[in-house]
Amino acid sequence: MKKKILISDIAKDLGISVTTVSFILNGKAKEKRISEGLTKRVLDHVKKVGYKPNELAKSLRTGKTKIIGLVIEDISNPFFANIARFIEAKAYSRGYRIIYCSTDNDVDRTIALVQLFRDRHVDGYIITPSEGLAETIQSLLSSQLPLVLFDRYLPNLQTNYVVSDNIKGAYDATAHLAEQGYKRIALVTLYSSQTQMRDRMDGYMRAIDTYKLQPYVKKVNVTHDEQAAIADFQSFLAEQQPDAVFFATNYLAISGLKAIKQLDMPMPAVVSYDDHTLFKLFSPTITAVSQPIEAIADELINILLNQLDGKERALKQVVLPSALLIRESSLKK
Amino acid sequence: MKKKILISDIAKDLGISVTTVSFILNGKAKEKRISEGLTKRVLDHVKKVGYKPNELAKSLRTGKTKIIGLVIEDISNPFFANIARFIEAKAYSRGYRIIYCSTDNDVDRTIALVQLFRDRHVDGYIITPSEGLAETIQSLLSSQLPLVLFDRYLPNLQTNYVVSDNIKGAYDATAHLAEQGYKRIALVTLYSSQTQMRDRMDGYMRAIDTYKLQPYVKKVNVTHDEQAAIADFQSFLAEQQPDAVFFATNYLAISGLKAIKQLDMPMPAVVSYDDHTLFKLFSPTITAVSQPIEAIADELINILLNQLDGKERALKQVVLPSALLIRESSLKK
DNA sequence: TACAGGCGCTTAAACGTATTAGCATAAAAT
DNA sequence: ATTTTATGCTAATACGTTTAAGCGCCTGTA
Secondary structure (H helix, E strand, O other): OOOOHHHHHHHHOOOOOOHHHHHHOOOOOOOOOOHHHHHOOOOOOOOHHOOOOOHHHHHHHOOOOEEEEEEEEEOOHHHHHHHHHHHHHHHOOOOOOEEEEEEEOHHHHHHHHHHHHHHHOOOOOOOOOOOOHHHHHHHHHHOOOOEEOOOOOOOOOOOOEEOOOOOHHHHHHEEEEEEEEEEOOOEEEEEEOOOHHHHHHHHHHHHHHHHOOOOOEEEEEOOOOHHHHHHHHHHHHHHHHEEEEEEEEHHHHHHHHHHHHHOOOOOOEEEEEEEOOOOOOOOOEEEEEEHHHHHHHHHHHHHHHHHHHEEEEOOOHHHHOOEEEEHHHHOOO | OOOOOOOOOHHHHHHHHHHHHOOOOOOOOOOOOOHHHHHHHHHHHHHOOOOOOOOHHHHHHHHHHHHEEEEEEOOOOOHHHHHHHHHHHHOOOOOOOEEEEEEOOHHHHHHHHHHHHHHHHOOEEEOOOOOHHHHHHHHHHHHOEEEEOOOOOOOOOOEEEEEHHHHHHHHHHHHHHHHHHOEEEEEEOOOOOEEEEHHHHHHHHHHHHOOOOOOEEEEOOOOOOOHHHHHHHHHHHHHHOOOEEEEEHHHHHHHHHHHHHOOOOOOOOEEEEEOOOOOOOOOOOEEEEEEHHHHHHHHHHHHHHHHHHHHHHHHOEEEOEEEHHHHHHHOOO
């Protein structure tokens, strides 16, 4: 078992001081007027013995970890997984690493995860805030920690955020169904007052107003037990007999499709907010409101890195447009 | 902006030494014979001022981080996502945190991620090794770092691992298709000699032997461009006309189903290795070989934590049984 | 000849914690 | 009365880095 090499070993080997080695390793050789000859000798020797600095010690000393904490609702949801992937790539190319966690929309869990990141002194945070997270976020803000929210924001808090235009996305989806001639267009959403849910409801209602239709809203509790949610939704279907359903999230759409399938009934028209890799595979293929994933990731990482570089202190609140991808499930038969 | 509280602040406030506070905070009050009165005073005061130790400093001093690094092929694949979720819960309840990363089966990326975890001094590793990772893993082993592989292992390396019985799983799937009366049963697999792929091929071949059928094997390159893989698979379908297809992974099955759908041909019987949340939603529903996810997670975390506790030094190589979930896609019409 | 300043490097202190060795006092044993 | 042992706590060092301050030497200028 080989002993771990320290910066002091390098210094000793070469008969110079630790400081000099440190300067060279941190690219300050020029600035600190270390001779080129010595710089080269040190670099060569470092490579030869395979020295790697202890990042914990570095972080302790500098207060920086070069790590960004990504707190995301559900990393197995393709929407979030893709955002995470883009963010990771972009951060990497700028010298930052990402560590991420899923909250499953559980407040206690989210708070614990933010605390974990805080304990580990991550340099910045990208968060999909669950409800009840205001206090935690406020505490990050008070500590001046670089932070940007996405997918939703906390209405009472002045934070950076990046969201899509949920109102317009939901309006377009609902209007599309109305244009197709559907009359009983239902909205299936969560028991949740998160901003994105509120806005999707809002967009739906505006389209209902425009087309002078009746609203049919079903709220579902999807957290614990999918089968219960399915049964709940089934009774709604039986009772209200919608001819079209707009699901406010992709996983609601998936549970809803399971419910419809089990019922063996004529399938209503369907639109999902958020696309899913497999929607093109279903029969019929599923129409979806698709958020601009790469643009969202871009904005997020730029806002955060600009803050980390100290370039930007102004609040950034970005709203990006969504696109309606029309597939078979929403077309009039 | 409030100043961060240190252990020395606590000591000063109470007029005692840092050592004493540290002992008490680490539950060594009894062992170090600190009086109960003082212990209580310290604990009360710590709670009152909301002191949190600096974990970086702790880790630097102790060499422990209480963090486990989870290096996983693709966290957005439901199989891996569920494993991760179980592992996380189990680790948490035993005082460990998990940080995870997706490798996308890219060797360079995997090496970089392991290095990241190493730099951050995680206490142990759970890894789905991509091909070409032998050197990296060997280096972890040489450094005596607690480690367990899963889903596959590296044949030339003596490591702990947990895998499912891929041979039997693949045999059962293929045999089931044969029993249904299919004659031209194809295997779709990856260009990969990872152990799980080799074993699935093996199981398929054994069943082909048992039933005296002809093998039809298609290898697909799925890494870069899904559409290319789809086209490639389509030409295989056209050429070989299989009446049944056994896909060696769930994402192969998904790409395959897309290919079949695009072709608008009579659908062959289908079985997937690894289940997927949405397979029950497809038409027809998709038969799958399902791995015992919770049992795998259990074994993984137990093996690792026993190593971390120093209880166990013996090699643990665990093989768990898979189950065939028969759905519509594999039944004779 | 004296002095200023540039050059190339080093000394020493810090980051916040854990832990070894030991000190002063009091009680118990000889 | 002296030595031993137990009690309750602390001083000092270590973990592996970064960095402010400074030191001796050389060169050029007055």
